[in-house]
Amino acid sequence: GQNIDQPTEMTATEGAIVQINCTYQTSGFNGLFWYQQHAGEAPTFLSYNVLDGLEEKGRFSSFLSRSKGYSYLLLKELQMKDSASYLCAPRTDSWGKLQFGAGTQVVVTP
Amino acid sequence: NAGVTQTPKFRILKIGQSMTLQCAQDMNHNYMYWYRQDPGMGLKLIYYSVGAGITDKGEVPNGYNVSRSTTEDFPLRLELAAPSQTSVYFCASSYSPLDGEKLFFGSGTQLSVL
Numbered sequence: 001g002q003n004i005d006q007p008t009e010m011t012a013t014e015g016a017i018v019q020i021n022c023t024y025q026t027s028g029f030n031g032l033f034w035y036q037q038h039a040g041e042a043p044t045f046l047s048y049n050v051l052d053g054l055e056e057k058g059r060f061s062s063f064l065s066r067s068k069g070y071s072y073l074l075l076k077e078l079q080m081k082d083s084a085s086y087l088c089a090p091r092t093d094s095w096g097k098l099q100f101g102a103g104t105q106v107v108v109t110p
Numbered sequence: 111n112a113g114v115t116q117t118p119k120f121r122i123l124k125i126g127q128s129m130t131l132q133c134a135q136d137m138n139h140n141y142m143y144w145y146r147q148d149p150g151m152g153l154k155l156i157y158y159s160v161g162a163g164i165t166d167k168g169e170v171p172n173g174y175n176v177s178r179s180t181t182e183d184f185p186l187r188l189e190l191a192a193p194s195q196t197s198v199y200f201c202a203s204s205y206s207p208l209d210g211e212k213l214f215f216g217s218g219t220q221l222s223v224l
Contacts, residue, residue, distance in 0.1 A: 096204075
């Protein structure tokens with residue numbers, strides 16, 4: 001199956017910036033999703049990248065390098081409500097199968 | 111719009127019992143997925159479907175079965191429940207993840223097997 005690597009946990013203070021890296025196998029790659037999941041809730045969509053480069057959406061940005069099999073999610077001006085797990089999901093199957101990484105738990109401290 | 115509806119929200123099973131987790135979507139999505147999430151872990155794909163009558167295994171299909179007789183419904187069957195199946199189960203659907211369309215998730219089913 002797909003080998004998706006993300007750090008397990010990251011801690012940062014309110015107002016700071018945190019970058020969550022994700023590496024994946026490049027074979028068959030066709031795009032990458034980022035989802036946010038608060039404890040006890042379902043995941044919610046954050047971003048989708050299919051071309052190289054940075055996509056900015058307010059305080060959240062996502063970057064993709066297809067040749068390197070690498071993506072990151074950048075969270076700026078951290079707020080307490082950003083404490084959540086962030087899941088990387090590269091699409092490497094032309095038939096619709098979608099697998100998620102183990103998630104990165106971000107803890108925002110006052 | 112109801113979106114993705116999962117039932118039940120909570121269930122306790124005894125070892126060896128069977129049950130079906132229901133999932134229905136009203137968005138006319140072709141793609142549907144079942145994931146499980148163990149405490150503190152990420153989502154593991156159990157089964158998925160790309161349309162009515164078409165299903166395929168994910169990463170962790172053992173102990174589960176699915177069917178997709180209609181576009182709307184994608185039930186997940188546990189035949190002989192085991193403690194290892196204690197988890198939170200999420201159903202999701204998408205119009206077309208191949209085009210970057212996001213997944214819509216149900217609210218989850220918390221299952222305990224004792």
